[in-house]
Amino acid sequence: xxxxxxxxxxxxxxxxxxxxxxxxxxxxxxxxxxxxxxxxxxxxxxxxxxxxxxxxxxxxxxxxxxxxxxxxxxxxxxxxxxxxxxxxxxxxxxxxxxxxxxxxxxxxxxxxxxxxxxxxxxxxxxxxxxxxxxxxxxxxxxxxxxxxxxxxxxxxxxxxxxxxxxxxxxxxxxxxxxxxxxxxxxxxxxxxxxxxxxxxxxxxxxxxxxxxxxxxxxxxxxxxxxxxxxxxxxxxxxxxxxxxxxxxxxxxxxxxxxxxxxxxxxxxxxxxxxxxxxxxxxxxxxxxxxxxxxxxxxxxxxxxxxxxxxxxxxxxxxxxxxxxxxxxxxxxxxxxxxxxxxxxxxxxxxxxxxxxxxxxxxxxxxxxxxxxxxxxxxxxxxxxxxxxxxxxxxxxxxxxxxxxxxxxxxxxxxxxxxxxxxxxxxxxxxxxxxxxxxxxxxxxxxxxxxxxxxxxxxxxxxxxxxx
Ligand SMILES: Cc1cc2nc3c(=O)[nH]c(=O)nc-3n(C[C@H](O)[C@H](O)[C@H](O)COP(=O)(O)OP(=O)(O)OC[C@H]3O[C@@H](n4cnc5c(N)ncnc54)[C@H](O)[C@@H]3O)c2cc1C
Ligand SMILES: NC(=O)c1ccc[n+]([C@@H]2O[C@H](COP(=O)([O-])OP(=O)(O)OC[C@H]3O[C@@H](n4cnc5c(N)ncnc54)[C@H](O)[C@@H]3O)[C@@H](O)[C@H]2O)c1
Numbered sequence: 001x002x003x004x005x006x007x008x009x010x011x012x013x014x015x016x017x018x019x020x021x022x023x024x025x026x027x028x029x030x031x032x033x034x035x036x037x038x039x040x041x042x043x044x045x046x047x048x049x050x051x052x053x054x055x056x057x058x059x060x061x062x063x064x065x066x067x068x069x070x071x072x073x074x075x076x077x078x079x080x081x082x083x084x085x086x087x088x089x090x091x092x093x094x095x096x097x098x099x100x101x102x103x104x105x106x107x108x109x110x111x112x113x114x115x116x117x118x119x120x121x122x123x124x125x126x127x128x129x130x131x132x133x134x135x136x137x138x139x140x141x142x143x144x145x146x147x148x149x150x151x152x153x154x155x156x157x158x159x160x161x162x163x164x165x166x167x168x169x170x171x172x173x174x175x176x177x178x179x180x181x182x183x184x185x186x187x188x189x190x191x192x193x194x195x196x197x198x199x200x201x202x203x204x205x206x207x208x209x210x211x212x213x214x215x216x217x218x219x220x221x222x223x224x225x226x227x228x229x230x231x232x233x234x235x236x237x238x239x240x241x242x243x244x245x246x247x248x249x250x251x252x253x254x255x256x257x258x259x260x261x262x263x264x265x266x267x268x269x270x271x272x273x274x275x276x277x278x279x280x281x282x283x284x285x286x287x288x289x290x291x292x293x294x295x296x297x298x299x300x301x302x303x304x305x306x307x308x309x310x311x312x313x314x315x316x317x318x319x320x321x322x323x324x325x326x327x328x329x330x331x332x333x334x335x336x337x338x339x340x341x342x343x344x345x346x347x348x349x350x351x352x353x354x355x356x357x358x359x360x361x362x363x364x365x366x367x368x369x370x371x372x373x374x375x376x377x378x379x380x381x382x383x384x385x386x387x388x389x390x391x392x393x394x395x396x397x398x399x400x401x402x403x404x405x406x407x408x409x410x411x412x413x414x415x416x417x418x419x420x421x422x423x424x425x426x427x428x429x430x431x432x433x434x435x436x437x438x439x440x441x442x443x444x445x446x447x448x449x450x451x452x453x454x455x456x457x458x459x460x461x462x463x464x465x466x467x
Contacts, residue, residue: 009035011337012129012138014121014282017045019314019326020144021105026334027142028112035115035138037131042102043109043116046146046315047323050166053101055186057094058169058193059354065090066196075392085197091170123287126307140309140337143297144330145282147275147315152181155242155271161249162242162269165190175199175268179251181239183210185353186272188226192355194268195230202232202264204239206256206273211353215365215413217399222359222415225395242269277316294318302342303333311337325349350427352420357396360423363411363430366401374404378436378459380452382416384466387447393417398456400426400436407435407460418449425450436460 011027013020016038024036042049067073068083109116119132128137149164151157159167168190174197180187183205195201203210203226209219210226210233227233234253240261241252249269254261277295284290284297288307292298297312299305305312311333314326325344332342353359369375381397382388396415403410412426429439439457444450455464 006137007127007139008136009033009115009138011035011140011142011334012037012136013142013144014129015045015144015146015278015314015316016040016043016105016116017144017146017314017326018047018323019146019330020045020142021109022327022330023142023144023313023334024114024330025108025112026331027337028114030334030338030340032140032334032338034113035117035136036109037117037119037121037129037136039118039120042099043105044098044102046148047326048098048102048105050169052323054094054098054169055165055189055193056354057097058090059189061090061093062193062196063356085174087172087174087197094169120281122281122283123285123289124283126287127309140311141287142303142333142337143282143305143310143312143316144314144326145278145316146326147277147321149271150274150276152239152271152273155181155239155269156244157271158244161244161247161267162271164271168194168268168270168272171268175266177202177264177266178268178270179204179249179264179266180270180272181251182206182271182273183233183235184212184272184274187270188222188231188353188355190270190272191231192229199268200232201230202234202266204237204251204253204264205233205235206238208236210235211359213351214353214359214361215399215411216367218359218361218365218413218415221396222353225357225415226355275315275321279316292318302336303329304336319346320349320351322349322351345431348427348430350423352423354420357415357417358419359415360419361411361413362423362427363409364401365411365413366399369401369403369410372410375410376402376404376407376436376460378402378456378461378464380456380459380464380467382449382452384455384464385447385449385452386466387449388416388452390447398422398452400439400453400456400460402436402460407437409434409436409439409457412453412456414453416449416452422450422453425453 010032011034013024013036027034178199180203183203191201243250251264313329335342350362378400383394399413401411436457444454458464
């Protein structure tokens with residue numbers, strides 16, 4: 001047993017993404033001497049540097065551009081002429097947002113006295129880590145090393161013509177034809193950005209529907225909406241090769257089940273087929289740790305690994321690869337290390353796709369809920385919501401799924417321009433164990449989009465008013 005005095009830190013966090021930086025701050029708030037190792041130049045991990053934040057900056061800016069350029073604003077009495085794109089300015093504004101937010105984490109580290117050890121960490125023992133030649137010893141070590149892009153065998157990402165999500169956040173010009181490989185969240189969000197700015201976008205998806213993991217009805221409706229927006233969606237299709245020549249790509253695709261091949265000519269190709277955990281170079285063996293078949297570090301209920309004093313959170317562990325899950329786990333693990341009670345309810349983690357409209361879900365899909373037992377479903381379209389109608393923004397619906405016997409809400413799914421914001425209300429209701437009647441009897445402000453959630457809850461008993 002090591003001498004308590006010989007530890008450099010009570011808690012050493014490896015990785016300063018949403019999981020790691022939050023864990024470090026909470027550990028310090030809990031009175032523990034804490035350091036966080038991060039090899040990037042800036043804090044904030046994938047999310048702040050090359051993920052959530054820059055993608056949302058471009059989604060926001062491209063939405064403004066499309067709205068201004070489309071002439072759609074004229075009906076509201078807003079006449080614009082000759083909206084034009086300054087892509088450089090758009091990228092600069094994105095970079096400013098990223099800089100402000102990553103700099104903000106550095107300030108929070110200072111304020112909370114979290115020491116940032118700049119460099120790459122590798123285990124040399126169960127409580128020792130090498131950080132670029134410096135040996136650091138800690139009583140507790142939290143692995144929060146996140147994830148990186150899954151490569152597609154045989155396809156080389158050059159970040160010029162064939163890009164991953166990081167490259168697609170910084171394309172220097174709008175492609176004429178962008179082929180997106182993978183119809184998941186990244187493909188549809190970044191595909192939306194470039195489509196709005198003028199690209200033709202073709203999405204090649206291996207399975208028979210886009211947006212894996214979402215409610216089937218939501219996936220079907222989303223498919224209709226994206227097609228109407230001009231996306232070409234090639235589902236049940238696999239890419240068998242990408243050849244690059246003279247700044248252009250030829251993408252060869254064929255039916256997933258086999259069949260005749262065809263080629264797509266593109267000037268940009270985005271590979272977005274998922275992400276995989278970062279454990280390479282961590283030297284987990286020196287700590288006595290191993291990974292599962294998917295390369296993830298398995299953890300127990302308290303985020304403890306198989307080795308005492310080593311914990312793991314976020315994308316490097318099994319579960320939804322989402323920033324808010326990582327953050328909540330960061331708080332919980334730091335509380336558990338301090339001897340407090342840190343819990344994350346993994347059954348109630350909202351997922352949001354920030355396209356237009358947004359697509360959001362929490363809890364069980366209708367298919368999953370049916371497998372578990374009898375359910376009642378209430379649905380309400382935004383076409384019946386007064387605020388959505390006033391805004392001329394009626395695409396989508398809210399679906400509330402409740403247990404037939406107890407009326408307890410087990411899932412909520414929303415397609416709407418404000419779905420990402422509305423889903424928080426559903427998550428909170430579910431966390432408090434609400435029934436659909438509880439939501440139906442809660443007074444919602446008028447006129448707001450949130451009234452659609454109340455009406456969907458009322459529809460569970462067939463008594464919605466505005467439909
Ligand atoms: C384009 C894109 C958009 C996204 N948008 C969203 C979104 O809108 N909402 C959402 O919830 N999620 C989004 N995500 C997913 C989100 O970014 C991740 O789920 C989240 O960042 C995971 O947090 P984490 O702390 O587990 O790991 P990460 O954010 O990946 O951070 C891990 C950090 O550890 C560092 N690191 C790794 N190994 C070492 C080592 N050995 N030594 C030192 N440092 C190391 C890495 O440099 C990295 O900075 C998006 C992802 C991408 C790619
Ligand atoms: N808004 C958000 O919360 C947000 C945004 C971006 C990313 N993320 C996270 O980042 C992670 C990675 O995103 P992603 O979009 O890369 O992954 P994803 O898992 O969401 O989607 C990948 C898609 O690629 C398809 N696919 C896999 N192999 C293929 C192949 N060979 N050819 C064609 N299609 C193939 C899959 O069927 C799936 O539909 C996700 O887990 C997501 O949670 C979240």
